Amino acid sequence: MKQSLDTIARQIQALDQAAVEAAGRHLDQLTKPPGSLGKLEHIAKQLAGITGQTIPELGKKAVIVMAGDHGVCEEGISAFPAEVTPQMVLNFLNGGAAVNVLARQTGADVVCVDIGVNAELEHPQLVARKVRKGTRNMMREAAMTEREALDAIHVGIRLVEELVREGCGLFATGEMGIGNTTASSALLVVLTGTEAADAVGRGTGIDSDKLLHKQSVIERAIAVNKPDPSNPIDVLAKLGGLEIAGLTGVILGAALHRRPVVIDGFISSAAALVASRIAPQSASYMIASHLSQERGHARLLEAIGISPMLSMDMRLGEGTGAVLAFPLIEASVNVMKEMATFASAGVSQSGPDGL
Ligand SMILES: O=C(O)c1ccc[n+]([C@@H]2O[C@H](COP(=O)([O-])O)[C@@H](O)[C@H]2O)c1
Ligand SMILES: Cc1cc2nc[nH]c2cc1C
Numbered sequence: 001m002k003q004s005l006d007t008i009a010r011q012i013q014a015l016d017q018a019a020v021e022a023a024g025r026h027l028d029q030l031t032k033p034p035g036s037l038g039k040l041e042h043i044a045k046q047l048a049g050i051t052g053q054t055i056p057e058l059g060k061k062a063v064i065v066m067a068g069d070h071g072v073c074e075e076g077i078s079a080f081p082a083e084v085t086p087q088m089v090l091n092f093l094n095g096g097a098a099v100n101v102l103a104r105q106t107g108a109d110v111v112c113v114d115i116g117v118n119a120e121l122e123h124p125q126l127v128a129r130k131v132r133k134g135t136r137n138m139m140r141e142a143a144m145t146e147r148e149a150l151d152a153i154h155v156g157i158r159l160v161e162e163l164v165r166e167g168c169g170l171f172a173t174g175e176m177g178i179g180n181t182t183a184s185s186a187l188l189v190v191l192t193g194t195e196a197a198d199a200v201g202r203g204t205g206i207d208s209d210k211l212l213h214k215q216s217v218i219e220r221a222i223a224v225n226k227p228d229p230s231n232p233i234d235v236l237a238k239l240g241g242l243e244i245a246g247l248t249g250v251i252l253g254a255a256l257h258r259r260p261v262v263i264d265g266f267i268s269s270a271a272a273l274v275a276s277r278i279a280p281q282s283a284s285y286m287i288a289s290h291l292s293q294e295r296g297h298a299r300l301l302e303a304i305g306i307s308p309m310l311s312m313d314m315r316l317g318e319g320t321g322a323v324l325a326f327p328l329i330e331a332s333v334n335v336m337k338e339m340a341t342f343a344s345a346g347v348s349q350s351g352p353d354g355l
Contacts, residue, residue, distance in 0.1 A: 156249020174319020
């Protein structure tokens, strides 16, 4: 049975502060000046607060790659044709995409989901959860109905539930969808009040003329649909995408089940912003992996209140940046688990006066 989103949002708990503090005390006993492992320490404490365990056992890792098509591609807003979406889905399923390489290196599963691809896709490993074949052209009408957006969110929530049952304890968001930077920029504009010129970027690599056109498509889509900025589902349905809605669900599902979720680039962060507007508490469960080169990404992260671990000049999507951050997140757990304490190693600890 589907629970309402309000009910789900209310069930998302704040981090376990006692576990955060216990992790902090443990970190300060380890053989290093307090705080000297920087973000690794911050992540270790966050993971403790998420899981309620001072030294968390994360279990299996998965990157959930949601794929969907975008009606707004009719307006010529991408450097690539829409056919690339299903073609790349097959590439993910055959293990040849960048995200597959990085996931193999770090021992993560790639879970590839058809939540809204136009083409009929078949593959034994494909998670077939199509809500509809692509969104409608948001420049002319709402991209999705509210029902479709909610169905896509529930696909994400349910998938996380299934993976948690299979022992997965660390999630990453990934996506594939030609045209989805246009949808994500539109969400950024409406949900944060950012000027379209500051929210629109080159995506797969459009030139300056096409960039101006993309900006005008976004402005027109907002004028046509008149989304209510205080209603995240209305904004998501009118301007978003099926894969974006699915990832919103993945993030809410991870928070609901007290599992960390590593956010990839621009599109994943747009989904994360929607999740944070539906359930503000969900932001505590997010780890921002990297700062994408896509214009507007920093604004998205700022609006959520999370800061990126890495800056690698990447702008691929698929979950690549998030998966790249997995080993660093595991490093923070290993520090907690394996480092000697001042007492166990016989290393002198500075006194309260620093002497
Ligand atoms: O994640 C990012 O930061 C990112 C930035 C730019 C482009 N992308 C990827 O490129 C596709 C969307 O680009 P576009 O130009 O078709 O809107 C989509 O498949 C995304 O995964 C991803
Ligand atoms: C080739 C290609 C791979 C991608 N992966 C994510 N978005 C993409 C867009 C293109 C065009």
